[in-house]
Amino acid sequence: MIDDSAKAYLHNYLQHLREAMLAKVDGLSEYDARRPLTTTGTNLLGLIKHLATWEARYFGEVFDRPFPEPLPRWDVEAERLADMWATEHESRTDIVDRYRRVWAHSDATIKALAIDAPGHVAWWPRPDVKLFGVLVHMLAETSRHAGHADILREELDGAVGTDAESMALQEHDPTFWAERRATIEHAARAADPANA
Numbered sequence: 400m401i402d403d404s405a406k407a408y409l410h411n412y413l414q415h416l417r418e419a420m421l422a423k424v425d426g427l428s429e430y431d432a433r434r435p436l437t438t439t440g441t442n443l444l445g446l447i448k449h450l451a452t453w454e455a456r457y458f459g460e461v462f463d464r465p466f467p468e469p470l471p472r473w474d475v476e477a478e479r480l481a482d483m484w485a486t487e488h489e490s491r492t493d494i495v496d497r498y499r500r501v502w503a504h505s506d507a508t509i510k511a512l513a514i515d516a517p518g519h520v521a522w523w524p525r526p527d528v529k530l531f532g533v534l535v536h537m538l539a540e541t542s543r544h545a546g547h548a549d550i551l552r553e554e555l556d557g558a559v560g561t562d563a564e565s566m567a568l569q570e571h572d573p574t575f576w577a578e579r580r581a582t583i584e585h586a587a588r589a590a591d592p593a594n595a
Contacts, residue, residue: 406514409534410506416541417502419561420447421495423548427555433485436551443551444494445484446544451498452482453540457533458505461518466504468497473522509534 424432424443433444455466456473471481485494509530516530545561552558557573571579588594 403514405531406509406534409531409538410509413534413538413541414502415561416538416545417450417498419545420450420541420548421498422561423545423552424491424495426558427552429491431555432491435484436554440484441547441551442484443548444491445482446548446551447498448485448489448494449482450541450544451494451501454498454505454537455501457520457537458508461520461528461533462508462512462516462530464504464508464511466501468500505537 424447427443431443433442435442452470455468455470458464459466471478473479485491512530514529514531514534518528518530518533520526520528520533549559549561557576
């Protein structure tokens with residue numbers, strides 16, 4: 400049986416991941432926080448903006464508790480992917496503060512509703528859902544993007560960890576990681592003689 404202890408567990412884990420996302424932009428320049436680091440333009444501040452948009456939608460309109468601020472639309476072509484990057488007119492503070500306002504709104508929904516409260520996700524093939532399913536979905540979505548953020552931040556400045564403290568207390572120095580990478584590269588090449 401799924402009960403309030405399951406709801407609390409999922410909610411606490413979601414909060415941990417939210418904080419981890421914000422830690423990934425701590426100490427970075429404006430440019431590094433928002434610059435595209437993949438072919439598709441993935442960037443740290445855009446991931447936070449994206450998570451804020453979709454968390455607001457999932458814990459808002461899905462349960463008839465709309466977030467009180469405008470959101471980019473998923474069903475309007477001109478607004479698709481607008482949540483994946485920050486314009487020059489959006490400050491880091493604006494985006495981070497909005498994410499925190501979304502948390503408060505989402506937390507109020509999670510607190511107010513039973514774990515089996517019904518919701519409706521209009522963009523899903525099976526749109527009738529329960530709060531439990533949405534909690535699991537947002538946990539998976541946030542976890543997925545936290546993993547992206549881990550890799551992006553490591554590429555930017557070598558920082559690893561899930562919070563500001565662990566990112567500041569690096570267990571190994573750059574020499575250790577260079578040697579480790581060389582060992583892994585050697586093993587990869589040895590496993591495929593065509594690349595040796």
